[in-house]
Amino acid sequence: MRQPIIEARGLTKFYGKNRGIIDLDFDVSEGEVFGYLGPNGAGKTTTIRTLLDLIRPTDGEAKVFGKDVRLDGEEIRADIGYLPGELALFGDMTGEEIFKYLGNVRGGLNWNYVEELADRLEADLSKTVADLSSGNKQKLGLIQAFMNKPRLLILDEPTNGLDPLMQQEFFQLIEEARANGQTVFASSHILPVVERICDRVAIIRKGELVTVEEIDDLKEGMLRSIEIQFADRPPEEKFKELPGVEEVNFEDSRLRCKVVGRLDDLIKEAANYEVVNVISHEPNLEEIFLKYYEGEGEGVEANA
Ligand SMILES: Nc1ncnc2c1ncn2[C@@H]1O[C@H](COP(=O)(O)OP(=O)(O)O)[C@@H](O)[C@H]1O
Ligand SMILES: [Mg+2]
Known part of the structure; x- marks a missing residue:
């Protein structure tokens, strides 16, 4: 079996009394492109922030690269390219300034590759971030996640704000990451996006995992x-x-x-x-949920 890159065991996060995520168990293996699908508010960002040790779980644990994220967070994050759901980039700097700065801090940045990514995504590196539309900020976020060719990419709603042409370019980047043997964990609330890029998908709803399965098996019953x-x-x-x-x-x-x-x-x-x-x-997420909750009837309502 391939080495697990992400292991979640009983991972739980409550914000005060409000549930974020409840008792999640899943593994992502090396080289997998893993989709994390669920509607808004399901708990995708909470899961991701827990995996990165940006927030602490209420219960359970997560390992990345075989290490406990609470103990070795900094070392783990050095090998992760992370696209946050809500980008917080330095507003008064240009893309070029930000990437050169990050490259200097970390070392080993291939500037030709940054330029190639900017070219392919039609990102403007010369404008200050504050002057960019949300779609153009998203492109900078993607460049920042991909530019070091990290062992693991964690992408929170990567296609947000991208027009269809740029989405195609993003899909291409994922194919290249796959060919490189990089591991990808990508969240989305859009089924066709997950279907297009992923080998396996976890579906999350109201903080709980509904299923983890191969995309082909998921489609089988749709x-x-x-x-x-x-x-x-x-x-x-x-x-x-x-x-x-x-x-x-x-x-x-x-x-x-x-x-x-x-x-x-x-x-x-x-x-x-x-x-x-x-x-x-194509069936939408709600129709897929119906498949999983068929026959449970009131069980679902009680959960609502
Ligand atoms: N900082 C926070 N404080 C309180 N509740 C939060 C916070 N962040 C998220 N939540 C709640 O946790 C649940 C999951 O949110 P989130 O992980 O952002 O979902 P998703 O990314 O799938 O849209 C939601 O009900 C949300 O309101
Ligand atoms: Mg989110």
């Missing part, structure tokens, strides 16, 4: 709404008998249905006819 616009209406029965296809409904030549898991059977059947358009509605 129910998607599909719409197919045909040139002419095909025979309805053909679609009703397909495995995993439910709630088949035609409106003129437009098919609407729900599909569990893979789309292959549906697409191959549809391909027998002239297809004008296909629209796939």
